Amino acid sequence: SQQGEEDPQALSIQEGENATMNCSYKTSINNLQWYRQNSGRGLVHLILIRSNEREKHSGRLRVTLDTSKKSSSLLITASRAADTASYFCATASVSYNTDKLIFGTGTRLQVFP
């Protein structure tokens, strides 16, 4: 079963706008990671946030983590057409075997020029 659930399933915005996608999970975690997948390609690691961190930045990316609500959000600021991709959250859970990540079903982001 999926540990992470992304919301929304699909998102369409104009270039320059901000894109926010959310991830909810079910059990306590060690860390939460976000990945991007361009069409027909493999996943690319974007950012990792540990369970004792609340916010992390990387370039135009901002990730927040609320362990009390078991949720995370990924904000892409000033989006570009090149940001068009699917975005996945993945969790390393203390309840499951922590040798592996469990991925959500993804948010499909379309950025129109």
Place this chain on the structure above:
Amino acid sequence: NAGVTQTPKFRVLKTGQSMTLLCAQDMNHEYMYWYRQDPGMGLRLIHYSVGEGTTAKGEVPDGYNVSRLKKQNFLLGLESAAPSQTSVYFCASSRDRVDYGYTFGSGTRLTVV
């Protein structure tokens, strides 16, 4: 370029045929993983390995076997292919458990007819 290489990139099999998917990484990573990706299902873990000579079952292991005879290679075998195994298969590797991001290959698109 350093990374994860998957071969082949595409394959069509007839029901009942067998095949092996090869994953090779040149980053000296201990951990390697095989996922399958199906529409609306996200990524599901098939098998994984925590080091040379080790393998373990993931979420959907039935119908697949794996071997990790050399640290840099992780093979995924289908002994008797079924149409339900039509999917895109991704291999990933990681430096250490789940505290680092995964590096993914570009995928193998398999169709079983």
